[in-house]
Each structure stands twice: as structure tokens, then as C-alpha cells.
Amino acid sequence: MEVTDELVLHVARLSRLAISESETRELKSHFQKVLAFISAFQELDTASVDPSIFSVDASNVFRDDEPCPSLPRADALASAPASDGVYFVVPRIVGGDAGSAAPQSGVDKGEAAGRAELESGDDDELGGA
């Protein structure tokens, strides 16, 4: 298959990597080498083989529903690049100019310091089974 700049940039966007022009060139050439490296196994007929995705047979391992201590909030926030002591602080993601710079502390907790789980709408799609 042909590796194009568009493919590399598409994958970089999915990977959340803001790669430079020189990195795009380098990665394009790397993709080509990797495709050559793995070409050997394209010849293998695997139509009747079940894929082996996991390394253990266990599935849905549950623990007993017993309360136990979890990581204290202060410890969880200790290594964060920006926090207000309660939340991780990220750039504004709802209700405002999404292009504005990141607040460095929770000036307006309700809006500026969104929870980190929230993510702006994005239509990227990862493939999958």
C-alpha cells in the first residue's frame, strides 16, 4: 500500500500528536519500512484461525464489594501540571471561546476548570472489532 502525507497526518491526529513537517517525513518513511518488515506474514493464510487477543482466559474479574481506602485526592492531584486542589485544571472546553488560552488556576471553577474526563466533541473514529 502507498503511504501518503495525508495518511500520516490522519494517524497523527488520531494519536493526538502535533507532529512537525520533518516528523511527518520521518514517520512516512518509517511506515514504509514497517510495512515491508511485516509483509512476510501477509502471505500466511489465517482465514480459519481465531485471533488471540488476550494472554489469560479470565474475563470479567470482579472483586468483593467491600469498601476499602482509595487514593487520597491530594495524592492524585500531586503530580498534575495544573490543579486547583479539587480538580485537574484544563483549558476552557464548554461555554466560551474554545480557542482561548488555558487558565493556570481555577478562576471560575464552574466553567473554566472543566473536569478532565470531559472532552470536546470530535468525530475521529477508531476502528475495532
Add this chain to the structure above:
Amino acid sequence: MRGVVETRDAVRGKKLKAVESIRDAIRQIREVDGALHAASDVFEADALREAEDLDRRIARGEEPGPLAGVPFTVKDNICTRVGKTTAGSKILASYRAPYDATVVARLRAGGAICVAKTNMDEFGMGSSTENSAIIGPTKNPWKTTHVPGGSSGGAAALAAASRGMIHLGSDTGGSIRQPASYCGVTGLKPSYGRVSRYGLLAFASSLDQIGMLQADARECAAALEVLAGKDAKDSTSGAVPVPRYLEELERGVRGLRVGVAKEYFPEGIEPEVAERVRQGIDTLRSLGVEVREVSLPHTRYANPTYVLISGAEASSNLARYDGVHYGYRTDASRGLIDLYAKSRVEGFGPEVKRRIMVGTFVLSAGYYDAFYNKACKVRKLIRNDFEKAFREVDAIVCPTSPVVAFPIGEKIDDPLKLYAVDVLTVPANLATVPGISLPCGFTREKLPIGLQIYGRPFEDATILRLAHGFQGATKHHLDAPPVRARSS
């Protein structure tokens, strides 16, 4: 010089104070580290404080644990409360883990004391320890112009240049066994699930395994006895009884059946490597081991399969480094997505970015079936090969690496050349089987050669017995490299 077992016995028998053991370990590290660049951090004050505390408990008559006073080092992708946990990456350059990994907690509960973190290729992605963004390349104690192998190169170099410590490493495609081979030490990658991965920064979760790099198989057994077992915090750890590995060693090797596969002596293998490994197989035969020919026909597909599966899993696992929860954050970003993309591109090194990109590609819409799913099918064929072979034999013996330690810089500009070095180690991770590398001789240049033994899943004891038997009949593991700490 005292090994791990002797140190433990001396501290437990009150013939040696834990403080003396720790002081000696730190002296050894400091003595060789200028030349080797193997330790990313040394914890003198913390370790001595713990040792003093242990000595007081021993004086009061308390049970000090099965590894009392034994110093240990931790590869820098395994979480420790003490010091930083950087995984060799700029993105985690200042990260302090809020908890100890299960392996660290188990060693500490057993009376062992953490003295240092060791250098590695960023996130375990490399086979030479040249990809460390934190302290730069580690040197091989046998020849300091050469790589120690990787990614557990710091652990391997220290294991060769010092005595009496446990060195924890991790192995996703050979990262314990290949550096053990290049540095002339004994490295065990236990069966997948034998040792908890809780607290190991994930690279490829279906392949990653924690193990150790030691002077000999006996030290590996002593450490594994404490490290192995089910952990509620790692649902992939196996609830399989943990044998007394040290006692298992004494069962001998007579009557064990060992397979030799022609696929493990591939084209391009250095003639001296093949020759020494074949001599090693003769040594095993002379000890009463039955040697049979076996075939693992899909071996040549293992490396491409590994590149795709490990890349795919890495792209998913490394999504957590987002500049929000911990680690590096870019100074200049416009909006959240830009913050992610800039923090990641600035924080990750070139090889890590390559692997994330390849992994994302093979999982992406339109390419999943042709690449990732295909690789998982080939993994199944590779596992079938091992299952079939292990119906005939108890273990498989082969070289650890087709080459020996190479000069620093020789392969770093060609990632594919470096991937090729892993060809004989990746099958163990794909098949979840345990593997051990042990010294079996040297090249004319006096660079160590490693012999590798594979066993059935959860039969780690069998390969430890074979390695111990081999080391009882040979002296390669006793040879000391030019860079080596003085005896105490």
C-alpha cells in the same frame, strides 16, 4: 563477595547488619556508575534509614523476612514511593508515584530495601538503552563503548558490575533477557501472570512481565519466591500455587527433555553465538538431559507480529499521557485537543512516537483487519507451535539474541535494524511462556553470549532448574567484567 542468598542468611543470622549491607550496595553503585551510567537515582538516606529500622527490629527478635537486608534496584518504569518514576521519558521527568508497585511492596515486606532506580529505554521501547531521555545511554561493563542491551540496560549493567542485589526489570519483547545476555548475567522473564504487573507503567499489557536480572539462577529463584503469586490488584495475575523455587533447584536436571529448534538458529546469527549455544546444549546433554529436535515453524513471523501487537497496545496505553493528570504539559496551547497533541509531541521521544503512530494506524478504521487482527491470528499460530512442542519436551533451548553487544550508535538511526535484534526473544511474550537467559561463553572480543531456555506457562521452576544445573557445570556466570565494583 556476598550474593543475595548469602546476604539474606547473614542478616537473618545476625552476622551482618542491614545497614552494612545497604552501605556496601550504595558504595558499589557509586563506584561503577561514573563509567556505566546505569542508575537514574540512588536513595542513600532513605535506604539507610530503613536499614537502621530493620536492624532494630532484628535486635528485638522480630521476624525480618525472607530477603532481610537485601538491597534491590528498580527499573524506572516500576512505581516506587521513593524518588521519581520516569520510565526514561521527558513526559514523566518529574513524576512521583503515589504508591509502590506490588513487586516493590512484596520485596519490602520481605525485608529487602530499595537502593536505586535504573536506566532504561523510554517506556521500554528499545533494545540498547540508548533511548533514555533522562540520563542518556548506559554503557556495557564488558566494553564501555558498547550498549548493555535493553530496555532494562541499567539493571543489566549494574547486575554485571556489582554483587548481592536484586535488580527488577520488565520484559515486553526481551527487555530482561537480551540485556542479561549482552552483560553476561542471568535474566528471568517469568510466565505471563506469574508476577503482578500492578504499578508497572504499561507498554503492551498482553506482553509485559516483571522479572529480575541476577548473578545466577539461584538468585532469580530466591527473588521469584517472594515476587510470585496472585495479586488482587492485577486481574491477569494467576492463582497458581507458588512453588519453593530454591528447593526446586535441588531436584536436578537428569531426565528432563529439552527441544532444539532449527528456526532459532536463523540466517544472520553470529557464528560464535551459534557455536557457544550448541556447546551449551552439549553441556546439558552431559548432565543427563535428553535433547530432541523440535520445530516452531511460525517463528519467522513472531517479530512482525510483535511490532504490530505491541504498537497497538502501546498506542492505547500511552493515551493516558495527556498533559492533564500528571507529567509534562506544553506551555503554549490553544484549547484542550491542542494541549493534548502538543504536550504529547513535546514530551515523547522519537521512538515512542513511532510506536504510537504505527499502533494507532493498525487499529484505525480500514486497517484493523489487515493488520491488528491478522497479527492476533498469527499470535495464535505461534502459541499453537509452542503447545505442540511442549507436548514433546519440557523446555526449549536457543540463543537469546542472534548478535552480541554492539557499539553505541551503530543501530540507533535504523529502528528496523534494532527491532531485528529481538527476533529470538519476542516469541516468549507472544506465547506467555517463561524464558531465562544465562551466560554460555564469550566471543573472541570477550563479549558475553546468552543461552535462552523457554518453559511451559507457569513451569518457571523447570527452566530455573535447567539454568541452575548448567551453572553448576560451567563458570561463565562467574567471570567478572572490566568495570566491576571492588569486593567488600
